[in-house]
Amino acid sequence: MPRIPGDKPLKSIALVLVGVTVFAALVVLIVRIAELAYAVPPQLTQAPADTVTPTAQPPTETPAPTATPTATPTHTATPTPTVTPTPTITPTQTATPTATQTPTVTPTPTPTQLPPHRPTAVPIPPRDPEAYPIPTAVPRHPISEEALTVILLGSDRRPDWEHWNTDAIQYVVIYPRIPSVAMLSIPRDLWVYLPPLWMGRINTADMHGERRAYDGGGFGLLNQTLLHNLGITADYYAKVDFSGLRGIVDALGGIEVPVHCAIRDYWPYPDEDGEYRMVALEPGVHTMDGKLALWYTRTRMTTSVFDREVRQQQVLQAIWRKARSGGLLEAIPSLYQQYIQLVETNLGLGNILALARVALQVTPSQIAFHSLGRQEVSPYVTEGGGSVFVPNWEPMAAAIDRALLPPSPSRAARAAIEIEIWNGTSQPGWEHLAADRLYTHGFAPVVNDGNGLHRSQTHIQVFGEHAKGTGLPTVQELFRVSDANVTFMGASENDARLRLILGEDYHPCR
Numbered sequence: 001m002p003r004i005p006g007d008k009p010l011k012s013i014a015l016v017l018v019g020v021t022v023f024a025a026l027v028v029l030i031v032r033i034a035e036l037a038y039a040v041p042p043q044l045t046q047a048p049a050d051t052v053t054p055t056a057q058p059p060t061e062t063p064a065p066t067a068t069p070t071a072t073p074t075h076t077a078t079p080t081p082t083v084t085p086t087p088t089i090t091p092t093q094t095a096t097p098t099a100t101q102t103p104t105v106t107p108t109p110t111p112t113q114l115p116p117h118r119p120t121a122v123p124i125p126p127r128d129p130e131a132y133p134i135p136t137a138v139p140r141h142p143i144s145e146e147a148l149t150v151i152l153l154g155s156d157r158r159p160d161w162e163h164w165n166t167d168a169i170q171y172v173v174i175y176p177r178i179p180s181v182a183m184l185s186i187p188r189d190l191w192v193y194l195p196p197l198w199m200g201r202i203n204t205a206d207m208h209g210e211r212r213a214y215d216g217g218g219f220g221l222l223n224q225t226l227l228h229n230l231g232i233t234a235d236y237y238a239k240v241d242f243s244g245l246r247g248i249v250d251a252l253g254g255i256e257v258p259v260h261c262a263i264r265d266y267w268p269y270p271d272e273d274g275e276y277r278m279v280a281l282e283p284g285v286h287t288m289d290g291k292l293a294l295w296y297t298r299t300r301m302t303t304s305v306f307d308r309e310v311r312q313q314q315v316l317q318a319i320w321r322k323a324r325s326g327g328l329l330e331a332i333p334s335l336y337q338q339y340i341q342l343v344e345t346n347l348g349l350g351n352i353l354a355l356a357r358v359a360l361q362v363t364p365s366q367i368a369f370h371s372l373g374r375q376e377v378s379p380y381v382t383e384g385g386g387s388v389f390v391p392n393w394e395p396m397a398a399a400i401d402r403a404l405l406p407p408s409p410s411r412a413a414r415a416a417i418e419i420e421i422w423n424g425t426s427q428p429g430w431e432h433l434a435a436d437r438l439y440t441h442g443f444a445p446v447v448n449d450g451n452g453l454h455r456s457q458t459h460i461q462v463f464g465e466h467a468k469g470t471g472l473p474t475v476q477e478l479f480r481v482s483d484a485n486v487t488f489m490g491a492s493e494n495d496a497r498l499r500l501i502l503g504e505d506y507h508p509c510r
Contacts, residue, residue, distance in 0.1 A: 118143070119224070119227065119233050121195070121224065121227055122195055122196060123196070124137075124195055125196055132198070134193055135192075135193050135228075135229070137228045138393060139397075141230075141231045141232050141400055141404055143232065143233075143404055144175075144406075147173050147174065148176060148351075149174075149232075149233070150171075150172045150237065150347070151219070151222065151234035151236075152169070152170040152171075152172060152238050152239075153206060153237065153240070154167060154168030154169075154239075154240055155206065155239055155240065164206075164207050165188070165201070165203040165204060166203045166207075166218075166222075166239070169187075170186070171184040171232065171403070172184075173404055174355065174358060175406045176354060176355075176358050178366060179358040179361050179366065180366040180367070180368075180407050181358070181362060181367050181368070182367075182402075182403045182404075183313070184371065184403040185369075187202075187377060187389050188201065189202075189389050190202040190229075190377065190391065191388040192228070192229040193228055193229060194208060194221060194224075194225050197212075201388060202229075205218065205222040206219070208221060209221025209222060219237045219239075222237075232400060236345065238343050238347060239345065249288065249315075249319065250289055250290040252322045252323060254287050255288055255318035256285055256286070256322075257288050257293070257296065257315060258284075258285050258433055259281055259282070259283055259284060259285070259286055260283055260433055260436070260508040261283065261508070261509035262282055262302075262509070263281045263296070263299055263301075263302055263303065264281075264301060265299035265300075267279045281296065283433060283508050283509065284429045284430070284432075285429060285433070288315075293315055296311055309371055310369075310371070363415055364415070365407070365411060365415035365443075366412065366415075368403070370402055370403040371399075372391075372396055372399060375395045375399075376392055376399050377390065377392060377396070378390055378392055407442075411442045412442070413469075414443050415442055415443075417443050417444060417470060417497050417498070418497060419438055419443050419471070419497065419499070419500055420498070420499040420500070421434050421435055421446065421502070422449075422450040422453055422499065422500070422501045422502065423447075423448070423449050423502050424450050424453045424455035424458075424501050425503065425504055426504065428449075430502060430506070430508060431448065431502060434479070434500060434502055437479075437508070438478070438500075441474060455502070455504070456503050457503040457504075458481050458485065458500070458501065458502055458503040458505055459485045459486070459487065459500075460476065460481050460486045460487070460498055461486075461487050461488075461489045461501070462489060462497070462498055463489050463490070463497055463498070464490070464492070464497065465488070465490070467488075469497070470498050471497070479500065479502075479506065
């Protein structure tokens with residue numbers, strides 16, 4: 001396999017802007033494709049583990065959402081080409097490069113209109129009854145005309161390759177007027193019908209559509225595949241070939257990522273003795289450079305492929321926050337020329353600018369992440385021996401419905417519920433992980449280190465005469481707090497509705 005060259009800083013910034021514009025979803029795709037950048041050799045000489053501890057100073061912003069890992073399903077990994085490794089694991093901060101001047105682009109003040117109609121299913125030709133069975137097309141999900149849908153693809157295609165896969169597939173639903181965003185992660189190994197061809201992995205639809213001159217190319221066949229098997233279609237698409245996550249994170253000067261569960265895996269770069277060291281990442285908020293972020297998003301030695309997708313979404317959120325706070329969103333028009341050279345898409349500059357405005361206006365309570373995970377799919381071995389996933393339709397349909405609907409009023413109301421967090425554990429910084437959990441569910445957490453407070457059990461204090469409108473039931477469920485450990489305190493001295501006091505029984509990994 002050819003060695004994959006690094007990106008120039010300007011291209012890294014341009015790709016950051018693209019990812020952030022569509023709420024950094026392209027970054028998740030890049031992360032998955034970046035997994036192809038290197039592979040740990042099968043025979044490893046294990047050196048003592050390097051433990052990476054959380055950064056001493058937590059970020060000023062609330063960390064990004066995460067989810068609790070569970071057991072690893074049976075899965076066959078895709079072989080990956082190797083890349084020349086480098087010898088260090090120390091995260092480094094890289095200043096954001098200054099973009100070179102580019103031709104002036106006059107922004108379109110309004111976004112391009114949605115397509116006049118969304119695609120309908122293509123006819124399925126009669127087949128030999130002795131051939132493989134074709135699954136029945138699923139019912140079509142209604143998609144609001146107020147919604148903008150984009151399918152984001154990450155491709156491992158190379159100039160000299162005749163075959164390629166889109167190993168990252170993210171379906172994004174945006175309601176610009178609210179504004180709100182939902183992203184649905186679709187497993188690359190989902191075994192589906194590619195109409196009107198055959199059964200195959202969903203990550204091959206783009207390749208077959210382009211190579212067979214399908215109507216609409218790869219996007220056309222993928223849209224028909226989504227419609228037949230999932231009941232959804234996309235208005236737009238954006239596709240990137242390989243690009244280094246490391247350059248993107250380093251161009252931003254590093255990112256802050258909350259790590260809820262301890263992770264151990266081999267570092268993919270040999271040390272000066274040629275050994276591949278075991279790295280352990282402890283719970284806490286970590287400052288990550290490009291190399292560490294790439295390792296964090298690809299590892300699954302002690303977790304699963306589904307947990308890895310959640311970590312990729314964490315990195316997505318961290319990049320979005322960093323780019324948003326650094327003012328990179330406003331630079332989109334000047335870097336549009338670099339953008340169109342790096343990304344294949346039918347999104348115009350007007351759409352990009354409209355999405356950038358949404359990215360600046362959207363609040364955490366209006367961003368939701370969904371995935372087709374363990375409940376929505378089942379492991380399956382094909383006749384050829386391939387390990388894939390097949391849909392469990394009823395739970396999958398429910399997950400798709402959740403992604404398509406705008407946020408509920410109750411979730412939007414949580415953004416006004418301030419919850420104070422005190423750390424009564426012996427673990428410094430865990431209050432930020434608890435804040436991350438609340439942030440995921442739309443609340444407004446305010447952290448406090450506890451001033452030396454120690455509790456054996458987690459408690460909740462309610463300010464006011466009743467719990468209505470405080471989100472108490474949800475917080476109790478999230479942190480496993482019994483009614484016996486809930487106390488009503490009367491009026492608050494500030495705007496907090498609840499105070500969550502973490503005890504030694506709290507652990508962020510559950």
